[in-house]
Amino acid sequence: MAYQRMNPPFPPRPSVYAALASLMLLLPGGLAASPVLGVLNNAELRGTATFRYLGFPIYDAQLFTQGAAPLNWNQDFGLELRYRRNLSKKALVNSTLDEMRRIGRAAPVRAQLEVCFDAVSKGDRYVAISQGPNKVGFWLNGQKVCTMSYPGIKRSFMSIFLGENTRSAAFTQALRGN
Secondary structure: OOOOOOOOOOOOOHHHHHHHHHHHHHOHHHHHHOHHHHHOOOEEEEEEEEEEEOOEEEEEEEEEEEOOOOOOOOOOOEEEEEEOOOEOHHHHHHHHHHHHHHOOOOOOOHHHHHHHOOOEOOOOEEEEEEOOOOEEEEEEOOEEEEEEEOOOHHHHHHHHHHOOOOOOHHHHHHHOOO
């Protein structure tokens, strides 16, 4: 059986395709591809920031809230991290646990983090989307990895980036869109 390419009833307009391509390039951080938009109702970009350690950029972060509203811990929201460096799974798990302890938040057991986290390479994206106060879903490069369930996990995990006692007040203010 032979397949024949179907021609559209009218020729495509290159200017329309060029405009769409340009628009996609202008969207911050690949917004169109973010899982946040498909999971969180009315998600809009609220703020962006780059986290640096000893002056070296580690990741670019984006906060998505419903209608781009100011962060409200009683509402669900999404956080996307686009890594600028390669990091091992062990480094991600250990630094997450260390930060949660440092800021005084309850931490899940290591085994849960080891299921949800994997090593990242430059350009990889991790997305965390809250699902009420006790669940956070995680996506790596657009693929769902896990849902972590733990009492107060949204506040505990997200406070690393968005809380009152983060490693960088300027980073947190920019990310929160303040």
